[in-house]
Amino acid sequence: MGIALAVLNRIAGARLVQRLGLNKPIERGVFHATRTGFRTLGAATRSFKAVSKLGKPARLPAAPERGLFDLTPDEDQQMIRDTVAEFATEQLRPAAADADTACKPPAELLSTAAELGITMIGVPEELGGAGSERSTVTGALIAEALAHGDMGLAVACLAPSAVSNALVLWGDADQQSTYLPAFVGENVPAAALAVLEPRPLFDPFSLETTARRTPEGYRLDGVKSLVPRAAEAELFVVAAALDGSPALFLVESSDVVIEAEPSMGLRAAAMGRLVLDNVTIPRSALLGGGSRDVYADCVRLSRLGWCALAVGTAQAVLDYVIPYVNERVAFGEPVSHRQGVAFKVADIAIELDGMRLVTYRAASRAEQGLSFAREVGLARKLCADKGMAIGSDGVQLLGGHGFVKEHPVERWYRDLRAVGLMEGAVLL
Numbered sequence: 001m002g003i004a005l006a007v008l009n010r011i012a013g014a015r016l017v018q019r020l021g022l023n024k025p026i027e028r029g030v031f032h033a034t035r036t037g038f039r040t041l042g043a044a045t046r047s048f049k050a051v052s053k054l055g056k057p058a059r060l061p062a063a064p065e066r067g068l069f070d071l072t073p074d075e076d077q078q079m080i081r082d083t084v085a086e087f088a089t090e091q092l093r094p095a096a097a098d099a100d101t102a103c104k105p106p107a108e109l110l111s112t113a114a115e116l117g118i119t120m121i122g123v124p125e126e127l128g129g130a131g132s133e134r135s136t137v138t139g140a141l142i143a144e145a146l147a148h149g150d151m152g153l154a155v156a157c158l159a160p161s162a163v164s165n166a167l168v169l170w171g172d173a174d175q176q177s178t179y180l181p182a183f184v185g186e187n188v189p190a191a192a193l194a195v196l197e198p199r200p201l202f203d204p205f206s207l208e209t210t211a212r213r214t215p216e217g218y219r220l221d222g223v224k225s226l227v228p229r230a231a232e233a234e235l236f237v238v239a240a241a242l243d244g245s246p247a248l249f250l251v252e253s254s255d256v257v258i259e260a261e262p263s264m265g266l267r268a269a270a271m272g273r274l275v276l277d278n279v280t281i282p283r284s285a286l287l288g289g290g291s292r293d294v295y296a297d298c299v300r301l302s303r304l305g306w307c308a309l310a311v312g313t314a315q316a317v318l319d320y321v322i323p324y325v326n327e328r329v330a331f332g333e334p335v336s337h338r339q340g341v342a343f344k345v346a347d348i349a350i351e352l353d354g355m356r357l358v359t360y361r362a363a364s365r366a367e368q369g370l371s372f373a374r375e376v377g378l379a380r381k382l383c384a385d386k387g388m389a390i391g392s393d394g395v396q397l398l399g400g401h402g403f404v405k406e407h408p409v410e411r412w413y414r415d416l417r418a419v420g421l422m423e424g425a426v427l428l
Helices: 002-012 015-019 023-036 075-102 107-115 136-149 151-170 173-183 292-327 339-367 373-397 399-403 409-416
Strands: 039-041 191-194 210-213 217-227 235-242 245-252 257-260 272-282
Touching: 075 107, 075 136, 075 151, 075 409, 107 151, 136 151, 136 292, 136 339, 151 173, 151 191, 151 235, 151 292, 151 409, 191 217, 217 235, 217 245, 235 272, 245 272, 245 292, 292 339, 292 373, 292 409, 339 373, 373 399, 373 409, 399 409
Parallel strands: 191 235, 210 235
Antiparallel strands: 039 257, 210 217, 217 272, 235 245, 257 272
16 A cells, blocks of 8 residues: 555656646545555465374463462563563564554564564474463563554564464364464464454454355355454454354455555554455364354453553553653653652552453463453453553643654554454454
């Protein structure tokens, strides 16, 4: 989209075009493209084929149960978090503003994220990954660290791992053999988990996207909204209603249509709509046997990912406003000396600790194979409500500076508003 508009703008300014009187029609075309966005076929750039067959699906065992709830990361988790945090600070944060404006993540940044092995953490070692047990807590730490740099870019980096994690958790032997090798290689494919639909009060357990049985497999119809990196994604995990019950399907991008969907926040994730119009897929595309329990776990693990992203972005807000209010002088003293300011900063810190606690607790139970539905529900509610409040307070504490793009808090506020409505896209 950006390249096409740049070419059109260059053509519109050419002397020959102006001499022939064609500049006005071209300018109208540029305006229309900018306003309505693109509509294109999916990015089918590779063919997924199984190199070798697995005798049975590879699953990661649950982490051992812990008698005490301890938030302290182990040595490996600390090393991973420190590495990702350094990447987020040195590369995500500086690139965030331009990516937000362009509505697209830098390709070199995504390549670096793939080199860090983010998609390999949840893939078993026998499939070429780095996982030896369920690593939901590690995934939460990675998502939090990335979001501290920028939530939109974090979503773009994490989108492929949502698909690889789904394949590890619920894919059968053939599905894992066909798709997972691509996620542990050097050229990790763009991929996305598509659950959300473009309608108000969306309920992930009441889907309008449908899957109908055919002699060869299934036919999908519907529209998915706010799909990260949709225009370049080569593989989707799509939620659709099968026989009245929600299920997950693997859909390659060759027969889908992508529409632009510029959004208020998460703009750096290059969000788009996935249009499914009589898309035929084989029987082998059904993920997790169509189980409703599998789908429920998918929704919960996705919501847990958004909670971790909210924690990281809220931490970025706190880390930014503390030095600001201490250095900003009004009426001869720092504004932090005012109780109204100091108490508001303290409230952010208190609510942030609560968000982090419930998110880690849910992640810990999930990786141990324990019930975590209640904990995810609490985390989702707290992170959606308090995350938006923290974003709003960050803007307010900066006063007029909070409203302009010179400071990143306005972007963080827009991103944090997504936590309460997003479904899918990420999965721990």
